[in-house]
Amino acid sequence: MPAITADTMTLPRVPAPDPALARQRGVRSVTTAPSGFEGEGFPVRRAFAGVAAADLDPFLHMDQMGEVEYAPGEPKGTPWHPHRGFETVTYMLDGVFEHQDSHGGGGTISDGDTQWMTAGSGILHIEKPPEALVASGGLFHGMQLWVNLPRANKFDPPHYQDIRGGQAALLSSADGGALLRVIAGELDGHAGPGSTFTPITLVHATVSPGAELSVPWNPGFNALAYVMAGAGTVGVERRPVRKGQLVVFGPGAALTATAATSTPAAEPDLELLLLGGRPIHEPVAQYGPFVMNTRAELVQAFEDFQAGRFGVIPSTRIPHTE
Template sequence: MPAVTVEDLTVLERVKTPGLGDVPRPVRAISTAPQGYEGEGFPVRRAFAGLDLRDLDPFIMMDQMGEVEYAPGEPKGTAWHPHRGFETVTYIMDGTFDHQDSHGGGGTITNGDTQWMTAGSGLLHIEAPPEWMVTKGGLFHGIQLWVNLPREAKMSTPKYQDIRSGEVQLLTSPDAGALVRVIAGTVDGHAGPGATHTPMTLVHASLEPGARLDLPWDVDFNALVYVLNGQGRVGTDACPLRTGQAAALGAGDYLTIAADSTQESRSPRLDVIVVGGRPIREPLAWAGPFVMNSKAEVMEAYQSFQRGDFGQIPG
């Protein structure tokens, strides 16, 4: 899992240790992601399936794409498809993905890069491996997070952010046993490069065997921890959590993640996605690629797409 890293974590700034009176976050619920296929047939785990939508707000869902080693000719993506009313955040840890949309956004992301697409009022979008990867095959691993937009931003102008791995804010734990990559939002006053409509924080953390991370977290945000690979424990009750499982945490000033001292051979460390945001607390109507506030708005989105209002597929 190359995602951006450094050889010597001791050169990084440390996140602060919890202060006297700081409250740790307990675990509210744990779920295990079901596995399936998306797009043209790439394997995914639906990371937050089974968790209450009230614990997810302002997020809709998150898919772990892969981890998969493709043979030549096997890499797959998606066909052109529409979106309205939310943002997609695609973070690639291994492999390469090409992106293009009908609003002029797009590019290639690889090993630690992020594509942040604000669908807003609507666009057409495609994601696919480059032709050379289809020919050669190779390792592919990433996530895609869907972030809801508040009512006043749902019809905003579409926007694209191309976040390179070198822009990600890197921090470490006080004992330098964990690498913290801040992609968006802030951790302990250190800001990541992603600009968000909905106040939120997105982190990818890697913990060495036996390491512990006490991660300061905005008290106004919810908190979700998803294990990409490895095994460890989370929360005040040290609840076990392994690959493909997610934990929704309760209120508090910080969250605790600890890696088991022994990891499986193919996962030498514990890798987690930690995400949280300020709940929007608005009615939610979600159908396929449209996330709106009412059924009538979803129907209008379908009609708008059929009229061609989302733009044309580029030549």
């Protein structure tokens, strides 16, 4: 990690916000993600565990998948399962993952690629390592984020976006000490390729040892930072953070993070997933793979799933995406 790299000296720079004009966001909380297992038994860190839903809105759930080095025969995925009412975003850092769904979406992602699935009115899908990786074993590491859909879009037709790592907008911090990959939304006027119903910004930042990253942030969005690797400090308070921790920022128009100067060779940089969005401010009724606004809608989701209205499992293999 990371898969997508670039010479920061040649990229567009994001100027550090003027502190007299853009209020720096303070740190509201830092929480440590507990470990667990997902799907058929692959390890995850539950990034949002213990964080108030109001601080996360419009986000619902996020897992750091892996980081694990599988032996031959060990790689695992998920069985076929349903979703309704939200979007799943899978960002692959190391390894390979395949996706297939009941509405014709599917592909293979690896090394900086993202798959963006809008479940909408209802979908069945599966995520798994390809057969070759199961046979050989190897490194597996990624992030999966759930983004809520507004009431007006919960029954939109399902949709799938295949976002190659090279499509992300690549930017540099003001001094060249950080590489920024804009996956969705925009940062300082530079837009990422992901198309979203709910206005959000999703950025992977790599901050070099000792470097400081200060970027503008939409004051109408919430602001979160998850530490995927490394260590450093965040906010004007310079609050210490390390791998597996989630930062919730308070109000303001700018974010700051600084990478530690003394780091292990295995994780020399501070790797952050910066995310924020416009809160939906609607009731959330969630049970397992369904996220709706009312209990009655959850009951209807179960009935529709059991009646086969989410589509059928396709008989064809997952298409390979170059």
